[in-house]
Amino acid sequence: MLDKVRYFIMRALRNMRQWPFLCTASILTMAVALATVATFFLVVVNVEQLALRWTKEIQIVAYLEKPLPVRDVATLTKKLKAIPEVESTRYVSPDEAMKRFRKHLGEDASLLEGVGRDLLPASFELGLKSEFRNQQGINTVIEQLENILDVDDLRYGQKWLERFNSFARMLRFVGIILGGFLLFAALFIVSNTIKLTLYARRDELEIMALVGATMRFIKIPFMLEGAIQGFLGGVLSLAFLGLSFIFILSRSLESFWLAPTDFELLFLTPFQQIMLVLSGVLLGVMGSLSSLRRFVRI
Amino acid sequence: MIQLYNVTKKYSGDSAAVKDVTLQIDKGDFIYITGASGAGKTTLLRMLYAAEKPTRGQILVDGQNISRIRSRQIPYLRRKIGVVFQDFKLLQSRSVYENVAFALEAQGKKRYEVSKKVYQALKEVGLEHRLKRKPLELSGGEQQRIAIARALVVDPLILLADEPSGNLDQDVTFEIMELFKRANARGTTVLLATHDHSLNQRFPRRVLTLDKGQLIGDQRPANTMI
Numbered sequence: 404m405l406d407k408v409r410y411f412i413m414r415a416l417r418n419m420r421q422w423p424f425l426c427t428a429s430i431l432t433m434a435v436a437l438a439t440v441a442t443f444f445l446v447v448v449n450v451e452q453l454a455l456r457w458t459k460e461i462q463i464v465a466y467l468e469k470p471l472p473v474r475d476v477a478t479l480t481k482k483l484k485a486i487p488e489v490e491s492t493r494y495v496s497p498d499e500a501m502k503r504f505r506k507h508l509g510e511d512a513s514l515l516e517g518v519g520r521d522l523l524p525a526s527f528e529l530g531l532k533s534e535f536r537n538q539q540g541i542n543t544v545i546e547q548l549e550n551i552l553d554v555d556d557l558r559y560g561q562k563w564l565e566r567f568n569s570f571a572r573m574l575r576f577v578g579i580i581l582g583g584f585l586l587f588a589a590l591f592i593v594s595n596t597i598k599l600t601l602y603a604r605r606d607e608l609e610i611m612a613l614v615g616a617t618m619r620f621i622k623i624p625f626m627l628e629g630a631i632q633g634f635l636g637g638v639l640s641l642a643f644l645g646l647s648f649i650f651i652l653s654r655s656l657e658s659f660w661l662a663p664t665d666f667e668l669l670f671l672t673p674f675q676q677i678m679l680v681l682s683g684v685l686l687g688v689m690g691s692l693s694s695l696r697r698f699v700r701i
Numbered sequence: 702m703i704q705l706y707n708v709t710k711k712y713s714g715d716s717a718a719v720k721d722v723t724l725q726i727d728k729g730d731f732i733y734i735t736g737a738s739g740a741g742k743t744t745l746l747r748m749l750y751a752a753e754k755p756t757r758g759q760i761l762v763d764g765q766n767i768s769r770i771r772s773r774q775i776p777y778l779r780r781k782i783g784v785v786f787q788d789f790k791l792l793q794s795r796s797v798y799e800n801v802a803f804a805l806e807a808q809g810k811k812r813y814e815v816s817k818k819v820y821q822a823l824k825e826v827g828l829e830h831r832l833k834r835k836p837l838e839l840s841g842g843e844q845q846r847i848a849i850a851r852a853l854v855v856d857p858l859i860l861l862a863d864e865p866s867g868n869l870d871q872d873v874t875f876e877i878m879e880l881f882k883r884a885n886a887r888g889t890t891v892l893l894a895t896h897d898h899s900l901n902q903r904f905p906r907r908v909l910t911l912d913k914g915q916l917i918g919d920q921r922p923a924n925t926m927i
Binding site (some may be wrong): 406407410421422469606607609610611612613614616617618620 | 776778779790791795804806
């Protein structure tokens with residue numbers, strides 16, 4: 404048994420040595436195909452991550468009918484914080500609102516001279532936990548909010564949220580379609596390359612069948628070869644991806660998306676890296692297997 | 702050893718490559734299959750090593766009916782049969798040794814057994830000093846001798862040769878014939894498809910003649926002990 408395993412491995416390696424050009428072509432094709440799909444995956448993941456960060460800006464602003472006495476602020480804040488969906492609360496007094504407004508106006512702040520300090524209403528600003536930063540989460544919070552506060556008006560960027568949701572949906576849709584196309588193209592190219600490499604060696608396959616080799620005996624070394632090439636292709640694509648991430652992808656994504664400076668671009672997690680190499684192995688084995696079916700006729 | 706009963710092989714279309722052939726070949730026979738190009742010699746041989754299935758009729762090889770053989774069993778049939786072709790069918794990227802060893806490795810033989818038998822087989826055909834050469838570095842006759850060594854290294858019951866001397870000059874052809882005769886003397890049944898009548902004149906044996914797929918002649922030499 405062990406003898407056979409050793410024989411198959413030796414033959415796979417010897418075949419690769421005997422056909423260096425075909426072998427390199429297979430490895431490179433698989434590396435390029437895997438790197439293309441993985442790059443696309445990285446772009447989608449990062450754009451989605453970035454888009455998720457924008458939802459941090461989502462907050463509910465509840466304008467109150469009248470300013471609260473100082474002693475009530477603490478108790479109400481406590482009650483608001485008790486709402487499960489709420490992450491943060493902040494009371495903005497009319498005074499503070501005016502200060503912000505003044506700052507916002509900048510040089511035009513002089514326009515506010517002579518205006519009363521309590522012109523602007525007091526408000527509570529509520530930040531939501533990330534999993535509730537959507538229409539449904541906002542609705543639940545508002546329901547509970549109205550039981551606690553005398554609310555005059557509510558603002559939560561409804562239009563923005565709708566637009567964001569449709570953008571996120573589109574992003575996912577385009578991602579799946581394009582990713583699917585890429586994956587299909589990659590599979591097509593890889594299987595054709597392997598088919599060509601086997602075509603060049605069809606004499607060998609024919610002679611093997613002629614001298615009484617079983618299907619298994621013919622197929623195993625080729626599958627092993629596919630697995631080794633797929634593994635090397637996977638590792639190569641990972642290296643290529645790492646380099647392009649550092650030198651090209653991270654820079655272009657940062658400038659293109661005007662990412663906030665504290666936004667750190669994501670690379671593949673260790674699990675995803677292993678999956679990338681494993682899919683190379685799988686690609687090699689499946690590619691060899693499907694092509695062998697065509698050329699090996701006993 | 703080999704029996705054919707009303708064997709017909711049709712490819713697409715109406716004309717049959719082999720038509721209603723019935724014959725019997727005994728163990729240890731040496732037989733020429735002759736006929737013009739397209740007479741059906743190659744098709745007949747291909748059916749014997751199960752590269753083709755007959756359209757009608759039955760074929761028995763070593764007691765096994767191979768007319769409806771399952772593809773899983775074909776490798777085991779082929780281990781009893783050595784095949785030699787006009788174009789040698791050697792692996793050009795492998796050495797002489799590897800080409801011959803290939804047949805034994807394919808049958809799952811152990812390493813030490815392989816090297817011993819390969820050396821013996823190459824010695825038998827007089828090429829033991831060319832072990833490490835690649836086939837293309839050798840002459841046509843030498844390449845055919847490697848192919849014969851590959852066919853004989855597995856001690857086959859039957860040796861099929863399809864125009865083995867088609868590309869070789871006469872001296873080399875006679876050398877090759879000596880190899881077939883020796884294998885035959887050791888008990889291997891030999892079937893040799895050829896259109897070269899000089900072979901039969903020099904080495905008279907039973908001759909089956911095909912014409913347009915039909916068996917039109919079955920001559921035995923007067924003295925079979927030659």
